[in-house]
Amino acid sequence: xxxxxxxxxxxxxxxxxxxxxxxxxxxxxxxxxxxxxxxxxxxxxxxxxxxxxxxxxxxxxxxxxxxxxxxxxxxxxxxxxxxxxxxxxxxxxxxxxxxxxxxxxxxxxxxxxxxxxxxxxxxxxxxxxxxxxxxxxxxxxxxxxxxxxxxxxxxxxxxxxxxxxxxxxxxxxxxxxxxxxxxxxxxxxxxxxxxxxxxxxxxxxxxxxxxxxxxxxxxxxxxxxxxxxxxxxxxxxxxxxxxxxxxxxxxxxxxxxxxxxxxxxxxxxxxxxxxxxxxxxxxxxxxxxxxxxx
Amino acid sequence: xxxxxxxxxxxxxxxxxxxxxxxxxxxxxxxxxxxxxxxxxxxxxxxxxxxxxxxxxxxxxxxxxxxxxxxxxxxxxxxxxxxxxxxxxxxxxxxxxxxxxxxxxxxxxxxxxxxxxxxxxxxxxxxxxxxxxxxxxxxxxxxxxxxxxxxxxxxxxxxxxxxxxxxxxxxxxxxxxxxxxxxxxxxxxxxxxxxxxxxxxxxxxxxxxxxxxxxxxxxxxxxxxxxxxxxxxxxxxxxxxxxxxxxxxxxxxxxxxxxxxxxxxxxxxxxxxxx
Numbered sequence: 001x002x003x004x005x006x007x008x009x010x011x012x013x014x015x016x017x018x019x020x021x022x023x024x025x026x027x028x029x030x031x032x033x034x035x036x037x038x039x040x041x042x043x044x045x046x047x048x049x050x051x052x053x054x055x056x057x058x059x060x061x062x063x064x065x066x067x068x069x070x071x072x073x074x075x076x077x078x079x080x081x082x083x084x085x086x087x088x089x090x091x092x093x094x095x096x097x098x099x100x101x102x103x104x105x106x107x108x109x110x111x112x113x114x115x116x117x118x119x120x121x122x123x124x125x126x127x128x129x130x131x132x133x134x135x136x137x138x139x140x141x142x143x144x145x146x147x148x149x150x151x152x153x154x155x156x157x158x159x160x161x162x163x164x165x166x167x168x169x170x171x172x173x174x175x176x177x178x179x180x181x182x183x184x185x186x187x188x189x190x191x192x193x194x195x196x197x198x199x200x201x202x203x204x205x206x207x208x209x210x211x212x213x214x215x216x217x218x219x220x221x222x223x224x225x226x227x228x229x230x231x232x233x234x235x236x237x238x239x240x241x242x243x244x245x246x247x248x249x250x251x252x253x254x255x256x257x258x259x260x261x262x263x264x265x266x267x268x269x270x271x272x273x274x275x276x277x278x279x280x281x282x283x284x285x286x287x288x289x290x291x292x293x294x
Numbered sequence: 295x296x297x298x299x300x301x302x303x304x305x306x307x308x309x310x311x312x313x314x315x316x317x318x319x320x321x322x323x324x325x326x327x328x329x330x331x332x333x334x335x336x337x338x339x340x341x342x343x344x345x346x347x348x349x350x351x352x353x354x355x356x357x358x359x360x361x362x363x364x365x366x367x368x369x370x371x372x373x374x375x376x377x378x379x380x381x382x383x384x385x386x387x388x389x390x391x392x393x394x395x396x397x398x399x400x401x402x403x404x405x406x407x408x409x410x411x412x413x414x415x416x417x418x419x420x421x422x423x424x425x426x427x428x429x430x431x432x433x434x435x436x437x438x439x440x441x442x443x444x445x446x447x448x449x450x451x452x453x454x455x456x457x458x459x460x461x462x463x464x465x466x467x468x469x470x471x472x473x474x475x476x477x478x479x480x481x482x483x484x485x486x487x488x489x490x491x492x493x494x495x496x497x498x499x500x501x502x503x504x505x506x507x508x509x510x511x512x513x514x515x516x517x518x519x520x521x522x523x524x525x526x527x528x529x530x531x532x533x534x535x536x537x538x539x540x541x542x543x544x545x546x547x548x549x550x551x552x553x554x555x556x557x558x559x560x561x562x563x564x565x566x567x568x569x
Contacts, residue, residue, distance in 0.1 A: 013472045014398060017389030021382045022401075024442030029408050032419035039418060046421075092315070100309040108555060109316030112323070115551040115558065118501035119519040120543035123526060123536055124326045133338035135325065168319065173562065180563030229412045232503040236523065253414040258508060263418045270415040277410055 039267035046261040058268035068269065070244065071252040075228065077159045078248050081166040082223040086216060088167065089174030094204065096175070097182045107179070111172035122236035125165045126152060152238050155245035162234055162246055166227065174219050181215040182208070214288075221284040225277050249273050323544065330538035337533045350538035354525070361542050363514060364521030371436045371517055372499035378441030379495050380488055387450035388476050392462060409444055417508055424509060435509035436517070440499055446491050449561070453487035454480060490561030493554045497547055518543045 040058060044051045062068055092110060096103055113121070128136050129151040140148040149157035185208065193203050209216075231250045234240065240247035240255060247255065250273065257266035317324075325341075330350055332343040354361050389395075390402055420439070424430040429438065457480065465475050481488070503519040510520060525539050551558065 010472055011393060011395040014389045014393035014395030017393065017472070017476070018386045018401070021386035021442060021447060024382065024439070025405070025408065025444065027423075028420065028439040028442055029411065029416065029444070030404075032416035032423060033408070033411050035419035035422070036415050092312070095308055095312055099305050100312050101305060102309060102313070106309075106312050106316050107559070108552075110319050111559070112320055112548065112551065115497060116323070116544045116547045118543065118547075119503050119522050120540035121322065123522065123540050124322045127329070127533055127536065128322060128325065130338070135338070138338070168322075172319075176559055176563050225410075229414070231414070232501075232519075235507070236503060236519075250412065250414050254417070254508075257418050257421075263422075266418055267415070270412065270418075273412050274410070274415055277412060281410055 036267045036270065039264050040271050042264040044264040044267075046257075046263055048261075051264075054264070058265050061265065062268055062272065067244065067247070067252065071247050071249050074159055074246060075248040078163065078166065078234075079224060079227055081163040081170065082220060082227055084163070085167040085170040086174055086219055086223065089171045089219075090178055090209075090212070090216070092171070093175045093178035093182055094208070097179055107176070110175050113169050114172040118232065119236040121169070122165070122233055125161075126237055129161050153242055155243050158238060158242060158246045162237065165233060165237070166230075169233070170223065170227075174223070177215060177219055178212065181212045185211050217284075217287060221280055221287075224280050228273065228277055228280075249276075323548070326537045326540050326544070330534060330541045332534055334532075334534055347534070350532075350534040351542075353535060354539045354542060361518070361521060361539065364516055364518045365542075367433065367515060368500060368517040371433055371440070371502075372496050374437045375440030375499045376492055376496045378437070379443040379446050380492050382441055383443050383446030383491065384450050384481065384484070384488065385476070386447045387454050388472075388480060390447065391451045391454035392475075392480070393472060405444055405447060409448075413504060417504075421508060430509060431511050431515065433510075433515060436499075436502065436505050439505070440502075443491075443495060446495060449491050450484065450487055452564075453484055457483055486557060487561070489554065490557040493550060493558055494561060497550065500547060 041053055041055060042051055043054045043057070096106055096110075100106060128134055131137055131148075131150040131153050134151075136151070137148040149161075151161040152158050190203060190207065193207055198206070229250060231254065234246050234248065234251055235254070238246045240251045249269065253266050253270045253273065256262050256269060328342055329337055331346050331348070332340065333347045333349075336343060390398065421430070424435050429435045461483075462475050462479060465479055470478070501519065502517070503523075506517050506520045507523075510516060513524065516524060522539050522543055526536055529535050
C-alpha cells in the first residue's frame with residue numbers, strides 16, 4: 001500500500017497531462033459523433049437552411065433503399081478478403097518462422113505493401129488489371145484463358161479484383177502478427193511431438209493452429225472492423241463503380257453525404273455501419289472468454 | 295530448435311519458393327518503377343525499359359501538376375500532425391499510465407469506445423464544424439485533428455506501463471515532480487516506442503486520402519494523394535506519367551520503412567499480441 005502511495009500524490013496532475021489530448025478528442029471525435037447521432041433523425045441537407053426533425057423517416061427510407069441492400073452485399077464480398085489473407089498469412093508465417101534462410105529480407109518483402117498503402121498503390125493496380133493490355137490479363141491469356149474478365153471495368157468482377165488488392169495489402173500485417181505469436185510457442189512442446197513421431201501436418205494442425213487461435217480470432221475481428229471502415233483504396237480505384245458494383249457501405253455514406261449532400265440520411269447509414277462494427281466487437285468480447293482461456 | 299528448423303535440404307527449396315512468392319508481392323512496385331522509366335510505346339509491351347526515359351519524371355516535377363507543391367503540402371501536414379500527435383499522445387499516455395486520479399479508468403473507457411466509431415460517422419459533422427471554425431479548405435483541417443490520436447495514447451500507455459515503477463518512484467522520492475519525471479526520465483526511456491508511433495503516424499498522414507478528399511478543395515492545397523488523383527483524372531492515358539507520379543508518392547514511404555523496419559515491426563507485433 002505504501003509503495004503505491006506516490007502514484008496518488010499530485011493526482012490533479014493527471015488531468016493536466018490528459019487535458020490537451022482530451023480537448024482535441026472532445027472537439028474532433030466525441031462532439032462530431034454526438035452531432036452525427038442527432039443528424040440521423042433529421043432531413044439535413046447541405047446548403048439547405050430548412051432543417052427539421054423527421055423522426056424515424058431516415059430509417060424507413062434505409063430499409064426500403066435498394067442501393068443500401070446492394071452496398072451490404074458488396075461489403076460482404078469485400079469482407080471475404082479477411083479470412084483469405086489470414087490463411088495465406090498463417091502459411092507464410094509458418095514457413096518463415098523456421099524453415100528459410102534470409103528471413104529478414106523475406107519478411108520485409110511480404111510486409112512492404114502494408115506500409116505503402118494509399119492512392120499510389122491503387123493506381124498501380126489499376127494498370128496491372130487493365131483489361132485489354134494489362135499484365136494480369138496478358139498472363140491469363142498466355143495460360144489459355146480466351147476472354148479474361150474486365151476487372152475494374154466489369155460490374156461482376158470489380159469487387160473481386162478489389163479483394164485481390166486488399167488481400168495483397170493486408171497479408172503482410174497479418175503475417176507479422178502471426179510471426180510474433182509463433183515465437184511465443186515453446187520449442188519443447190513441438191520437439192516432444194516430433195520425437196513422438198508426429199508428422200509436420202499433424203503438428204501444424206493439432207498443435208500450432210490451436211495455440212495461435214487467439215491470434216487468429218483477434219486478427220479476424222480487427223480485420224473485419226478495419227475492412228468495414230476502409231474507404232481509400234476503392235474510392236481511388238473505382239469511386240464505387242462500375243454501375244455501383246464496388247459501392248460498399250463506407251463509400252455509400254460518402255456518396256450520400258458529399259455527392260448528393262444528404263447529410264441527415266448519410267448519418268443514418270453511417271450509424272448502421274457503426275452498429276455492425278459494434279456487433280463484431282461484442283462478438284469479440286464474448287468470444288475472447290471462450291477462445292483465449294482454453 | 296535446429297532439429298525442428300529442418301536441414302539444408304528442406305530449407306533451401308522453401309527459401310526459393312518463398313523468394314518467388316516475395317517477388318510476386320513486390321512486382322507491383324517493380325512494375326511501377328520500370329514503367330515510369332519507359333517511353334509511351336513500351337508500356338504493357340516490355341517488362342524493362344529499353345533505355346532510361348526520364349521525361350515522365352521531369353514532367354511531374356515541373357509541369358502544370360507540379361509535385362513540388364504537393365510534396366511541400368504533404369510534408370507540412372505530415373510533420374506538424376505527427377509532431378503534435380506524438381507529443382500530446384505521450385502526455386496523455388503518461389497521465390493514464392503513471393498518475394492515479396479520480397475517473398481515470400472510466401475516461402480511458404471512453405477513449406476505448408471512440409475507437410469503434412468509423413470515420414464515416416464523423417465526416418459530416420466535422421465538415422460542418424470545420425466550416426464553422428473557418429478551417430475548411432485549409433491545411434489546419436488535416437493538421438489539427440491529426441494531432442489527436444487515440445491509437446497513440448493506447449500504444450504509448452502500454453509502453454509506459456512496462457517501464458519499471460521503481461525508476462519513477464525513486465525520482466519522485468528525490469523530489470522530482472511529474473513534469474520533470476516525464477521529460478527527464480520517461481521520454482528518453484521511451485524513445486523506441488515514440489519512434490515506432492511516429493513512423494506509423496507519419497505514414498498514416500502521408501497516405502491520408504479520405505480527409506484530404508473531404509476537407510480540401512483548392513488545388514494549391516492538395517497533398518500527394520489528392521495531387522495524384524488530380525493528375526490521373528486529367529492524364530488518364532499517360533501511363534508513364536501515372537507511374538512516375540505514383541513512384542514519387544510511394545518511394546519516401548519505402549525509404550522510411552527500410553530505415554525504421556525494426557521499430558515498425560516490433561511496434562506492430564507488440565501492440566497487437568498484448569492488446
